[in-house]
Amino acid sequence: MTVQLFTRRRFLIGSTLGASALTLAGCDVLEHNEQVGSVIRSAENLTMRAQRLLQGRDARAREFGETEISPSFRVNGTSRPDSEDYAALVENGFADWRLKIDGLVDRPQEFSLADLKTLPSRTQITRHDCVEGWSAIGKWTGVPLGLVLTAAGLKPSAHFALFHCADELEKTLDGSGRYYESIDLIDAFHPQTILAYAMNGKDLTVGHGAPLRLRVERQLGYKQAKYLMRIELVDSLGAFWGGNGGYWEDRGYEWYAGI
Numbered sequence: 001m002t003v004q005l006f007t008r009r010r011f012l013i014g015s016t017l018g019a020s021a022l023t024l025a026g027c028d029v030l031e032h033n034e035q036v037g038s039v040i041r042s043a044e045n046l047t048m049r050a051q052r053l054l055q056g057r058d059a060r061a062r063e064f065g066e067t068e069i070s071p072s073f074r075v076n077g078t079s080r081p082d083s084e085d086y087a088a089l090v091e092n093g094f095a096d097w098r099l100k101i102d103g104l105v106d107r108p109q110e111f112s113l114a115d116l117k118t119l120p121s122r123t124q125i126t127r128h129d130c131v132e133g134w135s136a137i138g139k140w141t142g143v144p145l146g147l148v149l150t151a152a153g154l155k156p157s158a159h160f161a162l163f164h165c166a167d168e169l170e171k172t173l174d175g176s177g178r179y180y181e182s183i184d185l186i187d188a189f190h191p192q193t194i195l196a197y198a199m200n201g202k203d204l205t206v207g208h209g210a211p212l213r214l215r216v217e218r219q220l221g222y223k224q225a226k227y228l229m230r231i232e233l234v235d236s237l238g239a240f241w242g243g244n245g246g247y248w249e250d251r252g253y254e255w256y257a258g259i
């Protein structure tokens with residue numbers, strides 16, 4: 001692999017919100033980020049290390065052809081967030097929805113759905129594998145996550161992207177049943193990691209996570225957070241909800257759910 005010796009700061013200053021940002025290989029850049037390196041080296045991330053050793057850290061998930069798209073794709077987990085706020089967003093065709101990007105960034109951002117649709121997009125046909133034992137192949141279209149993170153400008157202390165969702169999968173008094181997820185910056189800048197607004201050529205349905213969901217194709221179904229509201233850049237995961245980086249992780253599943 002040819003490695004360009006950009007420092008992250010030069011990378012962020014040098015790139016703009018446009019096609020040029022896409023051509024920069026985020027992983028090459030992150031290769032030289034010591035903080036990311038220390039996350040990879042930490043003993044608790046053995047699966048992640050094993051997968052990356054065997055397949056290379058920017059290996060792609062398999063992509064399929066149009067004819068292989070599954071005729072039906074299950075809706076799993078939340079099928080419609082049960083809140084007045086979400087109902088109001090649906091009512092208005094998500095015109096009032098905004099994706100916030102904040103936390104450890106230089107320039108907090110807010111994107112409408114229309115904003116996201118004007119950015120460069122990626123379409124990929126991939127297999128979704130749920131830990132419960134079912135799979136389905138779908139076509140996803142969306143904005144590379146790395147592009148919007150670059151727009152926001154990551155501070156050197158940012159190690160993880162934390163995804164806040166609109167739904168509470170479990171109703172609790174303290175709100176601890178809210179769905180959330182997180183990934184590290186290597187997955188965040190992986191070329192197949194996208195914020196998807198379309199599935200099989202149509203706007204996402206409510207069941208599949210409208211208006212926006214994460215696709216992080218090297219990992220299991222529960223990482224594919226639906227109903228995205230906010231992406232927060234954080235240095236560690238311990239302070240959020242159960243402290244394990246995700247709704248299912250707080251209930252015993254692996255944080256790095258490699259497939």
Ligand SMILES: Nc1nc2c(c(=O)[nH]1)N[C@H]1C(S)=C(S)[C@@H](COP(=O)(O)O)O[C@H]1N2
Nearest residue numbers: 074075076077078130165179208221224226
């Ligand atoms: N916000 C949110 N995201 C979620 C879930 C959920 O309940 N809420 N379920 C997860 C699980 S376990 C799976 S398998 C997939 C299901 O996505 P689908 O409904 O589009 O099949 O979404 C994942 N993302």
Ligand SMILES: [Mo]
Nearest residue numbers: 130131221222
């Ligand atoms: Mo799942």
